[in-house]
Amino acid sequence: MLLHPLLSRLIRIGTLTVRYPDGQERRYGGGPGPSGGLTLKNWHAARRLALNPGLAGGELYMNGTLEPLRCSLIEVIEVFAVNLAEAGHHPVSDMLDRLRRLRRWLDQYNPAGRSRRNVAHHYDLDARLFRHFLDADMQYSCAYFRTGAETLEAAQAAKQRHIAGKLLLDRPGLEVLEIGCGWGGMALALARGWGARVIGLTLSAEQLAVARARAAAEGLADRVRFELMDYREWRRPVDRVLSVAMFEAVGVPHYRRFFTTVRDALKPEGVALVHSIGRAHGPEATNPWLAKYIFPGGYSPALSEVLPAVERSGLWATDIEILRLHYATTLHHWRHRFAASRDAIRALYDERLCRMFEFYLASCELAFRHAGHMVWQMQLAARADTVPLTRDYMLKAERAPLPA
Known part of the structure; x- marks a missing residue:
């Protein structure tokens, strides 16, 4: 599973709880900061979120395969926003961002x-x-x-x-x-x-x-x-x-x-x-x-x-x-x-x-x-x-x- 090791490295501020498609819940971070959770309805959604979160996060929420877990949508996004701003860079997203900058014109x-x-x-x-x-x-x-x-x-x-x-x-x-x-x-x-x-x-x-x-x-x-x-x-x-x-x-x-x-x-x-x-x-x-x-x-x-x-x-x-x-x-x-x-x-x-x-x-x-x-x-x-x-x-x- 690609998403688990990525989140383990990324979430250093606050807490993110993820309920995976098999019903298992995993908790990332745990320090001071914002707290949120999300549910992934199938493994395809989990793979997409791992590989291209900048695009997939919004699309998965739009189609209902990603839902907030015991919190609001903005609380979920804030956990990611704070951690990406602090440390933050997602290796695949960084590569995609570099490609987007190259084709920006x-x-x-x-x-x-x-x-x-x-x-x-x-x-x-x-x-x-x-x-x-x-x-x-x-x-x-x-x-x-x-x-x-x-x-x-x-x-x-x-x-x-x-x-x-x-x-x-x-x-x-x-x-x-x-x-x-x-x-x-x-x-x-x-x-x-x-x-x-x-x-x-x-x-x-x-x-x-x-x-x-x-x-x-x-x-x-x-x-x-x-x-x-x-x-x-x-x-x-x-x-x-x-x-x-x-x-x-x-x-x-x-x-x-x-x-x-x-x-x-x-x-x-x-x-x-x-x-x-x-x-x-x-x-x-x-x-x-x-x-x-x-x-x-x-x-x-x-x-x-x-x-x-x-x-x-x-x-x-x-x-x-x-x-x-x-x-x-x-x-x-x-x-x-x-x-x-x-x-x-x-x-x-x-x-x-x-x-x-x-x-x-x-x-x-x-x-x-x-x-x-x-x-x-x-x-x-x-x-x-x-x-x-x-x-x-x-x-x-x-x-x-x-x-x-």
């Missing part, structure tokens, strides 16, 4: 047609699914928690104010291009709260329909426009450029094109803000389960991979901020809201999709807690003197009452 080659298919895979799911676990404004990105005790709605509103402050929306009527507009919440907030005129781009037909309906319902269609358009098609300069949680879908081979597009889309005195998931410990490969089932073509980059493309574009990186555990808290909220609406989501789709999202939300939360994932926000400008020389203006903008 091919996996992340995202021309316009492939980008549309990748986006449709996740974002063209029924919007009612996302309404069940997102905040009321449908912000599908990291919230901003000043204390950690805020409601999800309050933290997402704080994120919008934080970003607006960095965009230097110091007068009404500024034109903002939003690359990757989601369901329209950020664009509508900038128009409603700061008097901006916003053009939001998306590759998702489902998101486009929802965003346009929201703009019409709020009476903002004259100030907010949404288009089904790839960012590479944009040709006109604007005052501000914003991209929130879209850069992860750009792909490493296209970083230079992305930032030259941002540069060309900015007026000489323009300001841009890019918000993306990243990784603190250098370049890696996307988890294979996440790439297959959730975000095909997606990758969360290290800043060391991003800054060379910014430098070559000629843009100034005028501010960089790292948000560390904010996304872990955001995902914690999403995971609990998903659980509370599980029956309704199952009726909308099926058990397999419920299990897929449960594994996705739990594993991503733990990636931000234990595996070096974070969020970076990068403010960009064409000129060194475009934005004030200290950050005082950001805090002042966040604390100011919204324009009438």
Whole structure:
């Protein structure tokens, strides 16, 4: 049996109990730390978990051949996450990760047609699914928690104010291009709260329909426009450029094109803000389960991979901020809201999709807690003197009452 010796070496922190297909239970670790257990329904599942845990763990949970044992799913995953982060490397997974890194440019080659298919895979799911676990404004990105005790709605509103402050929306009527507009919440907030005129781009037909309906319902269609358009098609300069949680879908081979597009889309005195998931410990490969089932073509980059493309574009990186555990808290909220609406989501789709999202939300939360994932926000400008020389203006903008 391959799995037993691997777990004996891997689990050094906390305790993992495994019930094997013959009914035998074995306990690994035993020291301080998280505790969890799992049941494997057949020996094929045990072999798959031993040989390729990065892909098999999620698939086995989705098909019901791996189940938590006397604990929750997130407790099982946390035992693995903590031990892999500490010691951690699984010999076969390491080899597969090296192969994935070698073929990363091919996996992340995202021309316009492939980008549309990748986006449709996740974002063209029924919007009612996302309404069940997102905040009321449908912000599908990291919230901003000043204390950690805020409601999800309050933290997402704080994120919008934080970003607006960095965009230097110091007068009404500024034109903002939003690359990757989601369901329209950020664009509508900038128009409603700061008097901006916003053009939001998306590759998702489902998101486009929802965003346009929201703009019409709020009476903002004259100030907010949404288009089904790839960012590479944009040709006109604007005052501000914003991209929130879209850069992860750009792909490493296209970083230079992305930032030259941002540069060309900015007026000489323009300001841009890019918000993306990243990784603190250098370049890696996307988890294979996440790439297959959730975000095909997606990758969360290290800043060391991003800054060379910014430098070559000629843009100034005028501010960089790292948000560390904010996304872990955001995902914690999403995971609990998903659980509370599980029956309704199952009726909308099926058990397999419920299990897929449960594994996705739990594993991503733990990636931000234990595996070096974070969020970076990068403010960009064409000129060194475009934005004030200290950050005082950001805090002042966040604390100011919204324009009438």
